[in-house]
Amino acid sequence: MPDMEETIPIKDEYDIVTARSAGKTIASSTGFGLVDQTRISTAISELARNILRYAGTGTVYVRQVTADGRNGIEVVAGDQGPGIANLDLAMTDGHTTGGGLGAGLPGTKRLMDDFEIDTEVGRGTIVTTRKWVQ
Amino acid sequence: MVDDGGLREKYSKLLKEFLESGDERCMLDIELISKECVRATIGPDYMLEAHLNTLNNLVAEFPITKTVSMFNSASEPLIQLMMGYATAYHDYIEMNDQRYMREKELSDKLNEANRLQEMFISIMSHDLRSPLSAIVGYSGLIEMRSKDNKKIHSFANKIETAAVDADRMIESMRTYSKLQRGLSEDDFTDIDLCEMLSEILSFLDEKIEEHGTAVHIKYQTDKKYPVRGTEFLKNAFINIIDNSIKYSPKNSTITLTIDEDNSNWRFGVADHGNGVPDEMKESVFERFVRNDKRGIKGSGIGLAITKYAVELHHGTVWIEDNSGGGCIFNITVPKT
Numbered sequence: 001m002p003d004m005e006e007t008i009p010i011k012d013e014y015d016i017v018t019a020r021s022a023g024k025t026i027a028s029s030t031g032f033g034l035v036d037q038t039r040i041s042t043a044i045s046e047l048a049r050n051i052l053r054y055a056g057t058g059t060v061y062v063r064q065v066t067a068d069g070r071n072g073i074e075v076v077a078g079d080q081g082p083g084i085a086n087l088d089l090a091m092t093d094g095h096t097t098g099g100g101l102g103a104g105l106p107g108t109k110r111l112m113d114d115f116e117i118d119t120e121v122g123r124g125t126i127v128t129t130r131k132w133v134q
Numbered sequence: 135m136v137d138d139g140g141l142r143e144k145y146s147k148l149l150k151e152f153l154e155s156g157d158e159r160c161m162l163d164i165e166l167i168s169k170e171c172v173r174a175t176i177g178p179d180y181m182l183e184a185h186l187n188t189l190n191n192l193v194a195e196f197p198i199t200k201t202v203s204m205f206n207s208a209s210e211p212l213i214q215l216m217m218g219y220a221t222a223y224h225d226y227i228e229m230n231d232q233r234y235m236r237e238k239e240l241s242d243k244l245n246e247a248n249r250l251q252e253m254f255i256s257i258m259s260h261d262l263r264s265p266l267s268a269i270v271g272y273s274g275l276i277e278m279r280s281k282d283n284k285k286i287h288s289f290a291n292k293i294e295t296a297a298v299d300a301d302r303m304i305e306s307m308r309t310y311s312k313l314q315r316g317l318s319e320d321d322f323t324d325i326d327l328c329e330m331l332s333e334i335l336s337f338l339d340e341k342i343e344e345h346g347t348a349v350h351i352k353y354q355t356d357k358k359y360p361v362r363g364t365e366f367l368k369n370a371f372i373n374i375i376d377n378s379i380k381y382s383p384k385n386s387t388i389t390l391t392i393d394e395d396n397s398n399w400r401f402g403v404a405d406h407g408n409g410v411p412d413e414m415k416e417s418v419f420e421r422f423v424r425n426d427k428r429g430i431k432g433s434g435i436g437l438a439i440t441k442y443a444v445e446l447h448h449g450t451v452w453i454e455d456n457s458g459g460g461c462i463f464n465i466t467v468p469k470t
Binding site for chain 2: 013014016017018020021024035038039041045046092106107110111
């Protein structure tokens with residue numbers, strides 16, 4: 001299986017749709033069912049929306065991954081925005097002021113299996129998430 | 135019909151559009167709709183209904199071959215809708231949990247503050263009382279032994295009066311703090327208002343005499359006026375009668391009445407003082423508000439205690455103008 005990957009620059013609302021579509025196509029080829037595909041595309045929405053909201057522009061990178069004989073998908077959302085000063089607060093549900101319910105990082109973390117965040121104030125944020133086919 | 139701000143109709147349109155075009159944008163919009171639903175407390179059942187109704191309408195329009203594939207693709211928007219619900223509900227629940235924790239923390243702090251306040255008042259009143267009784271005692275002695283020195287005699291008298299006032303204020307604070315804790319059923323006993331009033335009048339006897347006040351009793355003293363009450367109810371009655379004496383001109387009359395008022399006894403004390411202006415008729419029952427301070431003693435907490443106590447007895451207290459000048463303080467208490 002040739003590894004599928006897609007890089008989607010995020011600069012407006014429509015790019016969220018493109019990123020979701022890409023995520024869904026790759027998730028489907030990786031062997032995820034419809035519910036997981038929806039989890040993944042919802043997570044992509046959240047990450048891409050965060051980029052638009054806080055950094056203005058950024059990139060969503062989606063690719064197939066394998067580890068320990070398992071197939072999965074990796075979604076990396078990166079931006080060069082302001083970074084997150086208080087990570088604990090940002091990971092608290094309901095914290096996101098602009099997004100309201102179900103928005104932001106905690107929601108994304110719940111939808112995916114792995115979740116890592118690398119952020120530096122003034123430099124930007126990279127969120128790496130993975131989901132594995134069960 | 136549940137008013138959903140058009141959310142079901144929006145979903146229905148998006149579903150139709152998605153089935154026709156397969157456009158991923160519809161899915162993004164559906165994700166947003168589900169969050170709005172949680173915010174507007176529109177349950178998933180209503181949206182499921184909207185989903186099925188839309189599909190049923192489409193079946194009527196579409197040929198049978200298309201219907202099968204339509205039902206296949208229709209699960210995708212439905213799953214997206216539920217996924218949006220799921221993420222929003224998780225947030226909602228955790229936000230509520232956090233709010234509950236915050237509120238609990240605040241209420242614990244408040245309870246602790248109340249406990250400290252009570253402790254403070256109890257220690258303060260206890261510790262202040264011993265020096266005060268020394269002041270009262272010794273100023274009384276000086277007063278007695280300085281009869282031939284008028285100046286010293288009057289100074290000692292002033293000290294004694296001030297110390298007695300301070301003691302009364304401390305007692306009021308204690309009562310207020312006790313009332314704030316609320317009353318329990320065990321605090322209540324059967325009380326006859328008539329008997330209670332005669333006790334109060336003998337308690338205030340000295341003051342009545344000092345002011346030359348004539349007390350006019352306009353209720354049947356051989357009748358019983360039973361209520362359920364506590365020592366604080368008596369306190370409330372003492373306060374308003376004491377007030378009437380205090381604010382009346384010397385040698386004037388106060389009139390006490392008890393009337394039946396549906397399921398209550400209405401007690402009134404009418405005086406011929408300066409009265410209470412309308413804009414103050416309610417605020418005098420707040421803490422530390424006094425209508426006219428000049429030359430009249432009090433802590434400014436007496437009427438607040440009265441109101442508090444009466445309300446804890448399911449009664450009411452209010453002031454009205456006395457047609458003959460002055461005012462009438464009324465207290466109602468449920469009959470038993």
